[in-house]
Structure formats: structure tokens, C-alpha cells
Amino acid sequence: MATATRPLPAMSEALNGTHGPTSQDKPTAQLVSVSPAMARDWLATRHANRPLSQQRVKRIAAAIKAGLWALNGQPLIVCEHNQLIDGQHRCAAIEQAGINVQTLVVFGVDVRTFPTVDQGKKRSGGDVLAIAGHAQAQTLASALRWCWRYEHQQMLSASIAMEDHELPAFLEQHRGIMSSLSWGLSIKTLLPPGAATMLHMKMHTHDPGLAKAVFMALASGLELTASDPVYLVRERYIAMGRALFHTAVVERAAALVRAWNARRGGRPLPQGKWAGTSAHFPTVE
Numbered sequence: 001m002a003t004a005t006r007p008l009p010a011m012s013e014a015l016n017g018t019h020g021p022t023s024q025d026k027p028t029a030q031l032v033s034v035s036p037a038m039a040r041d042w043l044a045t046r047h048a049n050r051p052l053s054q055q056r057v058k059r060i061a062a063a064i065k066a067g068l069w070a071l072n073g074q075p076l077i078v079c080e081h082n083q084l085i086d087g088q089h090r091c092a093a094i095e096q097a098g099i100n101v102q103t104l105v106v107f108g109v110d111v112r113t114f115p116t117v118d119q120g121k122k123r124s125g126g127d128v129l130a131i132a133g134h135a136q137a138q139t140l141a142s143a144l145r146w147c148w149r150y151e152h153q154q155m156l157s158a159s160i161a162m163e164d165h166e167l168p169a170f171l172e173q174h175r176g177i178m179s180s181l182s183w184g185l186s187i188k189t190l191l192p193p194g195a196a197t198m199l200h201m202k203m204h205t206h207d208p209g210l211a212k213a214v215f216m217a218l219a220s221g222l223e224l225t226a227s228d229p230v231y232l233v234r235e236r237y238i239a240m241g242r243a244l245f246h247t248a249v250v251e252r253a254a255a256l257v258r259a260w261n262a263r264r265g266g267r268p269l270p271q272g273k274w275a276g277t278s279a280h281f282p283t284v285e
Helices: 036-044 054-065 088-097 111-116 125-131 137-151 164-173 175-186 193-206 208-220 229-240 246-265
Strands: 011-013 019-021 028-034 076-079 084-086 101-109
Touching: 028 036, 036 088, 054 088, 084 088, 088 101, 125 137, 125 164, 137 164, 137 175, 137 193, 164 175, 175 193, 175 208, 193 208, 193 246, 208 229, 208 246, 229 246
Parallel strands: 076 101
Antiparallel strands: 011 019, 028 101, 076 084
């Protein structure tokens, strides 16, 4: 049996200078020759989205210039307010290439469906937080995951149960972690910033003044004596270089916690307590 095809509506000038169908009561697909100017206008008025990957934009632009753009059925998606909600990398590439390309455009999609749209490149946890307007989003996402591990006694787990879309809600429960970002970044030669940020937040909760002193000492090495637990940990891991594997990061984090506990308790660093690969990660005291 033949399938009826609904006629495409006429195109008219849209508010953002591009073109859209005259009626947007229902989503409508159009085959459109997208010019660099149209792409630029859509980008200027696009819905809040993850940061652009310039590497991805350059790759698509190069394909356009080489005549490799394919009309593969994957559309740009524009909401009922004429804002681009899917296709920002393709639009940026069209603008960069300076060449018109033909592509399907779906107009009139309910903007509330944006969280369900697959944008080709999976949004990372950092992307989710960046879209929400948070600075240092990748480090913040990592810090939140380390916080989840610590609180759930799963520091050795490289993969955790918390999904990327859960990060904003988890952040609301741990707002203080954002104040620890700069401290975590300050000792990145010793410990990856995400894990360091989480440790600073936990230490700051117990003793803000000591947390500041310890992280300044870890970053600079100043005002440390040879018997100081913080000095011993710092010297060990500066000599070893940056940690590359999850277990190595956990080991360093455990050593820093033990150094903190020893200094705060006025006692020496326990011997033979470097490894963080046991089932019992030390608690920040």
C-alpha cells in the first residue's frame, strides 16, 4: 500500500536570519542548502550546549573542502524557537569551510527534548557540567567521581555506578568542592587534579587552616622539615613523576591522607604505609 507524503511547508525568513518553515506546529524535515552565513547565524543563537571541539570542527571542514560531505540522512535539528539544538560541530565546519552544503534540517522540535538528543559525540561528565555553566568542568567532573568513590568505599574502582547525567545533582550535595578546584590543580605534579580536589575538600571540612598549609607545602615544598610526613610523601612522588594508572593514583591519594592524618595527629608517618591498593582506603581524620 502506498504511503502518503505530507507536503513540505514553504520557507520564510526566521528571527535569527536563517530560514525555517512558515508553520512549526509539528516537526518538519527539509532538505536545505546551508550556507556559511546560515550556519553562523544558527551558531550565534544556538541552545546552550557543550563546548565545541575545534579538532572535530577542523576534521569536518576538511572533509567539506575535499568534497567528501555526504548527505547521509543525519539532520541538523532546530527547535520551535529557531535555535539549533543538534549539529553545532557541522555548522561550525560549514562556516569554517566557507562552502554551502546540502543537509536535512528538522524544524520545530520541542526544545524540552534536548537532553534526549544524541549529538554524535557522547557528552562526557565534563560536557554535562560545562553546559550547566561550570568552569574547570572536566576537573570538576573527575573530582565528583573521586568523591563518590571515597564516600562509597570504592576508591579502587576505575568504573563507578554514577552516570554522567547524575553529576549536577551530586554537585548540589557537594557545593564546597568548587572552592577546592584551585587547590587540586596546584599539586597536579603529585596527584591528578580531580583526586587532589576531592582530598582538599575532605581535609578542609576537618581543618580549613591546616588544609591550606598542607596544600601550599605540597605545591611549593617550602617550610617543610625532613621529618614532616608531608615532606616525605612529597619527595617520594616528585621523584617518581606523574601517576598514569588508576591504582597508582589511589596509592598516592592514600599516602597523602596518611601524611595528613599523621601531621594533624602530631605523629610520624607509619612505616610501610605507602600502598593504597588495599581494600581499606584510609579515612581523612
